Amino acid sequence: MTQSDMTPSATESKIRRLSIFLGWAITVIAVLLPIFTWGMWLLPDLSGITRTAAPADGFGGGDLSWFGLPIRLGAAGIATIGLAITVYGFFHLRTLFREAARGAYFSAQAVIGFRQFALASLIAAIWSPVEHIVLGVFLSVSNPNVPNALNVTLGSGDLEAIGAALLFFLIAFILAEGRKRTEELELIL
DSSP states (O other): OOHHHHSOOHHHHHHHHHHHHHHHHHHHHHHHHHHHHHHHHHSHHHHTGGGSOOGGGTTOSSOSTTOOHHHHHHHHHHHHHHHHHHHHHHHHHHHHHHHHHHTOTTOHHHHHHHHHHHHHHHHHHHHHHHHHHHHHHHHHHHOTTSOOOOOOOOOHHHHHHHHHHHHHHHHHHHHHHHHHHHHHHHHHO
C-alpha cells in the first residue's frame, strides 16, 4: 500500500474529528450526570426540585420538614438505578466513538460498544416509568401531608424512548453485519 492509500480522505478525517469530539462530550456528560442527579436530591433548595411537581404529588401540601436527609438519600438511591444504566450505556457508546476515531468503524469493540449502548437504552426506557412509580410511592408514603398514592403513567415520551432503543438494536445489527462482511473481505484479500 502506498502512503496516499493510507491517508484518510477528507470525509474520513471529518468523521474521526467528530468521533473524537463526541467521545469526549459523552465522557463529560457521563461524569457530570451523577453530580447533577445526586445534587438535585441532596441539595433540593439549590436545585428547586421542591418547587416543581413531584411524582404522585409527593411534595404536595404542608411544609417540607419531613423531607430530611434520609428521605433525600432514598430518593437519590432510587434515581441512581436509572442513572447507573444511563452511565453504563454512555461509556459503551464512548467505545464506539473511540473506535471510529481510529478509523475502525466495524471493529469488534465498536460493535460490542454500540450493542451494549442499545441494551442500556432499552433497559433505561423500560425503567423510566417504573422509576416514576417507585419514586412517587416513596415520596407520598414519606410525606405526612399527602395521602399515599400510586401514580402509574406511560406517556408518549416513554414509548418514543423504547422505539428509539429498538432502532438502536437495528443499527447494532447492521454494524455487526458490516463487521462480518469486513472480516470476509479481509480473508479474501
